[in-house]
Amino acid sequence: xxxxxxxxxxxxxxxxxxxxxxxxxxxxxxxxxxxxTWFQAVAQALLVYRLTHSTFLVGVVSFAQFFGxxxxxxxxxxxxxxxxxxxxxxxSQIGSIVVTGVLAIIxxxxxxxxxxxxxxxxxxxxxxxxxxxxxxxxVPLLVPDHEIRGAIALxxxxxxxxxxxxxxxxxxxxxxxxxxxxxxxxxxxYLGLIVGLLAVHPRPQPPRPAVRPKxxxxxxxxxxxxxxxxxxxxxxxxxxxxDPVTTLTPGFVTEVFHHHDTWVGVLIxxxxxxxxxxxxRAGRLREPERTLAMGLTVMGLGTxxxxxxxxxxIGSLGMxxxxxxxxxxxxxxxxxxxxxxxxxxxxxxxxxxxxxxxxVRPFGSLACGGIASAFGLRTxxxxxxxxxxxxxxxxxxxxxxxx
Numbered sequence: 540x541x542x543x544x545x546x547x548x549x550x551x552x553x554x555x556x557x558x559x560x561x562x563x564x565x566x567x568x569x570x571x572x573x574x575x576t577w578f579q580a581v582a583q584a585l586l587v588y589r590l591t592h593s594t595f596l597v598g599v600v601s602f603a604q605f606f607g608x609x610x611x612x613x614x615x616x617x618x619x620x621x622x623x624x625x626x627x628x629x630x631s632q633i634g635s636i637v638v639t640g641v642l643a644i645i646x647x648x649x650x651x652x653x654x655x656x657x658x659x660x661x662x663x664x665x666x667x668x669x670x671x672x673x674x675x676x677x678v679p680l681l682v683p684d685h686e687i688r689g690a691i692a693l694x695x696x697x698x699x700x701x702x703x704x705x706x707x708x709x710x711x712x713x714x715x716x717x718x719x720x721x722x723x724x725x726x727x728x729y730l731g732l733i734v735g736l737l738a739v740h741p742r743p744q745p746p747r748p749a750v751r752p753k754x755x756x757x758x759x760x761x762x763x764x765x766x767x768x769x770x771x772x773x774x775x776x777x778x779x780x781x782d783p784v785t786t787l788t789p790g791f792v793t794e795v796f797h798h799h800d801t802w803v804g805v806l807i808x809x810x811x812x813x814x815x816x817x818x819x820r821a822g823r824l825r826e827p828e829r830t831l832a833m834g835l836t837v838m839g840l841g842t843x844x845x846x847x848x849x850x851x852x853i854g855s856l857g858m859x860x861x862x863x864x865x866x867x868x869x870x871x872x873x874x875x876x877x878x879x880x881x882x883x884x885x886x887x888x889x890x891x892x893x894x895x896x897x898x899v900r901p902f903g904s905l906a907c908g909g910i911a912s913a914f915g916l917r918t919x920x921x922x923x924x925x926x927x928x929x930x931x932x933x934x935x936x937x938x939x940x941x942x
Contacts, residue, residue: 561681561739562690566697568735569674572632573701578601578709578771579639580785581807582721585713585800586646588789590653594916598786598908607664609894609901611685619672625940628677629736631670638663639729640728645720649717672895675873678719680741682920695814695881699862702811710804769937770872773831773930774895777868779903780838780927783845783920784810784858790916796851806845809855813841813862817870830871832934838864839927864927917920 587597606710641661645651712721788806792798841861846856911919
């Protein structure tokens with residue numbers, strides 16, 4: 540059994556980690572910002588879909604939003620290891636306020652064309668490229684070493700609680716107040732995370748590297764460990780299979796289930812609800828490879844159920860099941876990666892994680908939207924469920940191979 544196995548099979552710290560006064564303000568800020576992010580996601584997808592009625596162009600917006608992470612990951616990870624992670628996050632949140640505030644103003648003026656939305660999504664993606672590794676590598680500095688696993692699980696639970704309630708509230712805001720209001724509320728939500736960051740006091744970071752880290756050096760950290768490489772592949776699969784949640788749901792709601800487009804919030808919210816349910820059990824899950832096999836199977840089957848559902852009710856149930864599998868898989872892989880390296884390397888490893896999880900999303904979004912446009916929404920949903928089932932089979936085979 541490896542060190543990672545030992546860490547993941549310890550008794551969970553559970554909700555008592557929330558008693559740490561250095562963690563809960565950060566999680567509260569993350570919840571506020573996360574809800575705002577889903578306001579933005581719902582409004583952005585609906586705006587582009589209303590302007591173009593093109594699932595492919597909805598995928599292009601996602602491509603623009605995530606492409607920055609793929610391109611800038613080496614520099615973003617290096618920045619998280621070289622500079623103060625808390626200050627780096629505060630600066631990035633201020634930049635996000637500016638970008639989303641501009642989008643809100645443009646939308647309110649009726650000038651939010653598809654190229655404008657795509658362009659601002661790209662700028663926001665550049666900022667998020669630096670936010671993600673800093674955010675993920677900051678969490679272990681907020682708690683004692685023996686509570687890191689619990690903190691990671693709670694951080695994931697907070698993100699997915701936002702994923703459960705944010706889309707539903709976002710759809711209500713779009714329906715009652717309009718798309719510009721959703722963008723404006725997202726801009727304000729970043730203030731919540733800034734307040735949370737100002738309230739916490741992370742442990743000192745390790746000394747910054749003497750030279751600026753390069754991508755090759757970051758890859759060398761995990762290249763020699765086949766198990767870590769496989770975990771990163773699993774992260775990529777989880778990211779790709781989760782793409783239909785944002786790319787396909789506007790088309791499914793209107794064209795397949797024949798509801799008003801704001802019902803997209805129900806589907807995305809169901810996915811987040813399943814993720815929250817999984818997060819509540821994250822601390823109890825043992826045997827990482829067995830957990831991953833189970834989580835990927837559930838995610839794949841849930842996505843298939845959504846793709847083949849006859850109506851919104853079954854589709855929402857499929858989303859809930861897929862969300863459960865998504866969180867189970869992503870939490871296990873993220874915790875294993877973080878616990879498998881030194882703290883001085885976490886920023887760079889989380890940058891690689893960003894490439895695996897966020898960086899593949901642009902191409903997944905384009906492929907998902909393209910398949911949906913060429914062959915239909917249901918076909919795209921089925922195709923994107925298959926990688927999770929294949930990866931689950933890989934982990935099952937690893938568990939049963941002769942030692």
